[in-house]
Amino acid sequence: MTVTGPLDVAAIRADFPILSRTVRNGKPLVYLDSGATSQKPAAVLTAEREYYERHNAAAHRGTHLLGEEATEIYEGARGCVAAFVGAASPDEIVFTKNATEAINLVAFGLTGSLGPGDEILITEIEHHANLVPWQRLALRTGATLRWFRALPDGRLDVDPSLVTGRTKIVAVTGQSNVTGVIPPVAEIARLAHEAGALVLVDGAQSVPHHPVDVTALGADFLAFSGHKMLGPLGLGVLWGRSDRLDALPPFLTGGSMIEVVRMEETTFLPPPARFEPGVPPVAQAAGLAAAIDYLTALGMDNVAAHEESLTAHALDALQAIPGVRIIGPDTTKDRGGAVAFGVAGVHPHDVGQVLDELGVAVRTGHHCAWPLHRALGCQASTRASFYIYNTHDEIEALADAVRYAKQFFGV
Incomplete structure (x- = not known):
């Protein structure tokens, strides 16, 4: 039976064993790198x-x-x-x-x-x-x-x-x-x-x-x-x-x-x-x-709607942080759940390393799209990418981690 209406993300997360683990410094895993590879539900395993x-x-x-x-x-x-x-x-x-x-x-x-x-x-x-x-x-x-x-x-x-x-x-x-x-x-x-x-x-x-x-x-x-x-x-x-x-x-x-x-x-x-x-x-x-x-x-329309909601939240939260530049469109029109950004004065790899210490997993670099980065005036970026198991609390964790990274590097 196909789900109708918003996804029950808590129930979905219970299907993914890896999401219950902790990572560096005993932090809960906030996995925002599904654009690289997604996590696997128990049914697949x-x-x-x-x-x-x-x-x-x-x-x-x-x-x-x-x-x-x-x-x-x-x-x-x-x-x-x-x-x-x-x-x-x-x-x-x-x-x-x-x-x-x-x-x-x-x-x-x-x-x-x-x-x-x-x-x-x-x-x-x-x-x-x-x-x-x-x-x-x-x-x-x-x-x-x-x-x-x-x-x-x-x-x-x-x-x-x-x-x-x-x-x-x-x-x-x-x-x-x-x-x-x-x-x-x-x-x-x-x-x-x-x-x-x-x-x-x-x-x-x-x-x-x-x-x-x-x-x-x-x-x-x-x-x-x-x-x-x-x-x-x-x-x-x-x-x-x-x-x-x-x-x-x-x-x-x-x-x-x-x-x-x-x-x-x-x-x-x-x-x-x-x-x-x-x-x-x-x-x-x-x-x-x-x-x-x-x-x-789950229903692919529901999947898309959930990701659009997360993306809108992430765009708003990140753009509210001084010095953060969204790489690409700043609205959800004709765009999916991958949000690349730069932090003024901090290299993307350094941003990613600080986020990792806080349990937030993102990707940094040119993401195998070097010509696009050049066209948009940057050599690299930090990218958060979302999927069915991500929550709005995790979007807030991302924004908090970016603010901490700015503070850590004194920018």
């Missing part, structure tokens, strides 16, 4: 453990009962993921190591489709995972790399003139991991498709936090990671339209993804098997399915 205790076998191999059960669990997880993002078929879901590998799979697969004179269009607000693979594709093919620029508030300047008949692929984040900015992906997809270009969306920061339907999104490919949405580390997802996946060659090769092997040559199975060589990560798939069941029960 149980699903992984139960797989190893009762069903452990190599999926898609063997005719014994355990092998059949492992295959059912793995393919059941694929169906669960497909339903979560509105895919037309489970066969549109490819399991990868993470979102980074999923993006690289597409970038590698397009190598034979691009050449000099063609253009790859990305944005200045991307995580390195959705920037560097396209740089490498441009180097391999002689294509030209172009990008939508960031505006001073961190939002995206969607210049339609950059989308031309030479554009072959447009890659854009679904939500910035630094500023929380949510670009107009559907509009960008429309422009791209009118020009005959493909569209890839990096959904690592969007799929965990608000409803995502691939039909409404208008993309050809969507990449995301299980570990940022309550699931286990080591499993990512590439969704692709069936015809788009069919057109891609294998990225990695080995067992399980072959049709016929002879000493002279090999032919390959259709997607998704073509892109999943080796023994499948069934335990991680079981964990991801449990995570999706957990989020689905």
Whole structure:
């Protein structure tokens, strides 16, 4: 049953064993780094453990009962993921190591489709995972790399003139991991498709936090990671339209993804098997399915509403502190629950270290988005990122810790 109305955060927190622990100096853990990786509820931990205790076998191999059960669990997880993002078929879901590998799979697969004179269009607000693979594709093919620029508030300047008949692929984040900015992906997809270009969306920061339907999104490919949405580390997802996946060659090769092997040559199975060589990560798939069941029960609209409330509180609380600058939009319009900020006179790493001493876990640095930081006039920032288990009391703890950091460094 899906939850209706505000989330019961106290009940949610009880499902996360790690949130009950203390950290430095015996302080309670205030975990504000879900943009890097989310914590895991007991249901996910149980699903992984139960797989190893009762069903452990190599999926898609063997005719014994355990092998059949492992295959059912793995393919059941694929169906669960497909339903979560509105895919037309489970066969549109490819399991990868993470979102980074999923993006690289597409970038590698397009190598034979691009050449000099063609253009790859990305944005200045991307995580390195959705920037560097396209740089490498441009180097391999002689294509030209172009990008939508960031505006001073961190939002995206969607210049339609950059989308031309030479554009072959447009890659854009679904939500910035630094500023929380949510670009107009559907509009960008429309422009791209009118020009005959493909569209890839990096959904690592969007799929965990608000409803995502691939039909409404208008993309050809969507990449995301299980570990940022309550699931286990080591499993990512590439969704692709069936015809788009069919057109891609294998990225990695080995067992399980072959049709016929002879000493002279090999032919390959259709997607998704073509892109999943080796023994499948069934335990991680079981964990991801449990995570999706957990989020689905909460309701993704409720998840998004809770995070918006936390973000609004954080923006107000931090902006009330003299010398604190929000990196990116200062309102919740078209932005998610990642708030990057700077403290005048204090390096972000020093801010993070003081916050850690108080039990507040945040991320510091350029967050694998160096070009965006340069565009916004800073080399690094401190970032707090929120999820379903965070409370308004923790937002106040963040603000108190920032005030203490200012006092500690005498600014």
